[in-house]
Amino acid sequence: MAPYEPEQDTSEVGELRVGRRKAARYVVPVAVAGVAAATIGLVPALATSGDPDLPKVTAQELIEKITASDTQRLSGNVKISTDLGLPSMGGMAGGFAGAGGGADRGDGEGGGGSAADPKSKLMELASGTHTLRVAADGPDKQKVSVLEDAAEYSLIHNGDEVWAYDSASNEAYHAKGFQVSGDKGEAEPPKGVPATPKDFAEQALKAVDDTTSVKVDGTAQVAGRDAYRLVVEPKQSGSTVGRITVAVDAETGTPLKFTLTPASGGAAVIDAGFTKVDFGKPSASTFDFAPPKGAKVTEADEHAAEGRDFRDKAKDGKEFRDEDLNDLKVIGEGWTAIAELRLPGGQGLPTAGSGDVPPEAQKLLDSLGDQVNGKFGSGTVFSTRLINALVTDDGKVYAGAVTKDALVKAANAAH
Template identity: 85%
Template sequence: MAPYESAKDTSEAADLRAGRRKAARYAVPIAVAGVAAATIGLVPALATSGDPDLPKVTAQELIEKIAASDTQQLSGNVKISTDLGLPSFGGMAGGFGGGGGADRGDDDGDEKGSAADPKSKLMELASGTHTLRVAADGPDKQKVSVLGDASEYSLIHNGDDVWAYDSASNEAYHAKDEGASPEKGENHGAVPKGELPSTPKEFAEQALKAVDGTTSVKVDGTAQVAGRDAYRLVIKPKQAGSTVGQITVAVDEKTGTPLKFTLTPASGGAAVVDAGFTKVDFGKPSASTFDFTPPKGTKVTEADEQSRDFKGKDGKKFDEGDLNEPKVIGKGWSSIAELKLPGGQGLPTAGSGDVPQDAQKLLDSLGDQVDGKFGSGTVFSTRLINALVTDDGTVYVGAVTKDALVKAANEAH
């Protein structure tokens, strides 16, 4: 099967950037909270089948097709596999200060976080394979359910209300959506910024933001996903030092909606992220899909009752504002963010009583000691995102190799 025409590759980067800006504007607002971006195989159920005979298109035309897809209504099942090379986060959420029993709230530290709090509950999507049931009806109604063997976790956005319900613990979490105004037809902030996407569309929108002169983009054949004919858009970094090998997006031939997203690392092997529909329907979901009333006996936690501040063992609260705005070193796929840890010192240790034991085990399993002009530090490596934390509290992080991080740290001193 010969690749399709790849005209208008990176020589017309301006047009590509215009296309992906349009694509971002028309993103399907599937609401799901997940894990921080720094913590984001391929399984048979996700494999594409068949090579449908479709009219040839260029990369520019396919990006414009995504941009023009204004898909606002859909329902179906999505299977997501993530393989960063990390241990499972399933039993560690509480150890990182999230919900599920982490201390939060009042100054006495007695209040416990809700087991249904999305900020910690969906951290498990950072590893393993998960099946999601999704539905959307415009910017005001979305639902995502993570299906377990004998339980289900659902996040529902319906108008001004955001509900999360964990059937395993019979706990619910409720918040008011105080985001963008409905007059503008925008996503109302039901999902905190910087959280993990949950559908191929959302993953694709993130990838398209990187399309510029540092990127190779082409259409490479066709595929069939969830019973629908699709084009394969392949995005590759042209810069050295990136941990990203390539990104493949299967784009629905009829609607222009991304049906499948696969990110493979430069090191080879299984995909780091593979998200694809196994079943999809572009009809209007039933209005009852987005209705939710806590079952009798459910413990309900209101968002305004649960402080977002976390406390350390010394009783001091950790404020996200303590982390300064990062400085970006380089550009494109090899860009690195540099920031300072609070207090101007390196990572605390379990011996100091500042780090939960589970978290320390994770850090120890990933850490690699390095030295340079910057002094000494530890590189924490995954198959995609790597971070260097120096002993003086400087952090260098990006989808780049360990050598690229050390070089950036040396050049900064």
């Protein structure tokens, strides 16, 4: 493999910031059923092979290439796996919803929820391996299908309409009007949820600052296309993030594969990549949808009203507000930043014994919890391979992509 440019000098960080902000404007507009932190462990032989001989580029030039990329049309398959070290979320999602009176359940009982509701479906992608079929034709037409063994879930945005369909339950979810949801319950398809390598890369580039190392580290082939490997690493110690690698298409500048490796080593926490990609215009019929005969159709505005009714009852008629996240502040900066806030009521975690937590949730908490002590008193650290959170017995929460020791140190310093 030919040598590439060394680590990006910090004097160029300002230009990198400008580059990644511009790059954010050119994200492939795929309306997704994705995960807050979706990932894949791609089989290397399937996704990547060989080291193509490409002209040398610097990290700055490669980011500029991403910036210049304006890929509005594509289709293909993306394989995604999540390895956060969490138990499988598929069965738990229903348990949590059931504990909430059924407002968001997909069984058609209680609150009349829909199995096709994207908000319910996202939970299932938080663990395991999934294959997505994606297509985009500009900002007004996108489709993502989650392919399962004997079923398929599709989310389609076409003009001012969004349809979601779950073939396993023969249920559909319909949102008319592509706008941000608010107090009036307007429909909104999921946004800010990454599902393609481009989505993940946009988030990673936002982290580029003087706490970050950025470099080009060789080449690769992804989905049969030549690509450069852009590597982003924290310079600070204490972060759970080891490195982020983005394979960037040499011709179009489109990210083809995204890998987040934890500082602890082992399998990738996030690794999302195309196994097949075509930059041609998808057929217009790709974005057409009509619910099959006999399908149960839930309208988004009706479902939003039901959800509000349930939330009002749960809060004794009081509405949750941002102020309920008391004293939210950020400790530190960069990759080791920690969010500090106080739980409503100023108390620690409720327990199943008090009747405030469903058994399914208690099992999850117990499986993740680790008791700790310090100047702050005592508390519980809930750990994943990427995000950790310390909840103290007096009701404070410290959370971030940092180690348990970093959380304890922050809690001690705050007392």
